[in-house]
Amino acid sequence: MKKITSLIIFLFSISCFSQSVIEFIDSESKLPICGIYSTIYKNEDTFENCGGSNNKGFFKIRIKELDYQSKYYLQFNDNVNYKPIWKELNPNKKDTLRIYLERSRFFYDTSKEVLKSICGTYSFFGxxxxxxxxxxxxxxxxxKNTIEYLKKRVGNSEFENFELIGGQIIDLKEFKKIKPKSNQKTAYYLCFSYRNIDAGISNYTSKIELDENGNIIKDIDFPIVEANSIQEKIVPLKLIIEKAQKRNFYKKEKTQFKMSYYASDNILVWKLVNETYNSDNTYLKEDLIFNAHNGNFIKLKSNKGQWVE
Known part of the structure; x- marks a missing residue:
């Protein structure tokens, strides 16, 4: 009976992850950070779990079958306010792991109306x-190729306002072992954030795609900036809001701010978006669009439809 009890305790111990609670803390304020979304990986390339920190900054790790022959890592890079991390976890430690997140140079702690966006990621099943x-x-x-490409496209001075904040790296040889019929060409999806606080841009994100040899497959969603061109200037969001107010379009704390790249015109555009959901299950989405470089009105785009509960 004693041997059976010992065996049960042993099996329980190897199935649990000792360092199972992570606390996220702002390195400057020393306060807990709510809503930090992080991912747990096994051996760098196998998804284990993910989740967000609660209002006290805690995130509880759950791993179904702990393998002591493998390594486990914590990754965070979903919030441009803080520098991303990639940290190996120790299954033998029993204390709470405290992570002090450092504020990035893109940190912008303000209640002012500014543009914020994130890059999505792709799912590769398996x-x-x-x-x-x-x-x-x-x-x-x-x-080297990425830096040279960006400097050539946006210019040396504007380049300083860009920062790599995330992306995905595909090992094509390993990927094609899993998906032998795949014609995947992109090996690097690189998410860059552009910041221009004077223009009301906390961060505008877009991706560059490269193949395994470093050739550009997809351009960044940002204009080609040449000397003495309109692309050198961006009209501040606050002035666009004023234009929207004159059209009785802007609704404080409801209107969304977005930015897009129009490749055919080589321009960025400001989009102010209103969405209305009615009691009869109909909705109206309206986009008020302005040229972001000279402030000229482009169009009001409306989309009506029905939604299902």
Whole structure:
């Protein structure tokens, strides 16, 4: 009976993850951070679990079958306010793991109306890509090609306002072992954030795609900036809001702010979006669109439809 009890205790101990609670703390204010969404990986490329921190900054890890022959990692890079992390977890430690997140240079703690956006990621069923946290996570030649491309496209001065905040790295050889019929060409999805506080842009995000040799497959969603062109200037969001107010379109704390790239015109546009959901299950979405470089009105786009509960 004693041997059976000991065996049960042993099996229970190897099935539980000792370092199971993580506390996220702002490194400057020393206060807990709510809503930090992080991911747990096994051996860098296998998804284990994910979740967000509660209002006290805690995130509880759950791993179904702990494998002591494997390594487990915590990844966070979904919030441009803080620098991303990639940290190995220790299954033998029993204390709460405290993570002090450092504020990035894009941190903007204000109640002012500014644009904020994030890059989405792709799902590769059966394969979990590594997500870079900085340019240093990339091979040297990918770093070089990416930097040269960005400087050529946006200019040296505007380049300083860009920062890699995430993305996905695909090992095409490993990926094609899992998906032999795949014609996947992109090896690097790189999410860059552009910041221009004077223009009301806390962060505008878009991706560059490269193949495994460092060739550009998809351009960044940002204009080609040449000297003495309108692309050198961005009309501040506050002035666009004033234009929307004159049209009785702007609704404080309801109107959404978005930015898009029109490749055919090589311009960014400001979009102010209102969505109305009616009691009869109909909705109306309206986009008020302005040229972001000269402030000229482009169009009012309306979309009506029905929604199902």
């Amino acid at each position: 394969y979990t890509p590594r997500e870079p946290t900085s340019l240093q996570d990339l091979p040297k030649f990918i770093q």
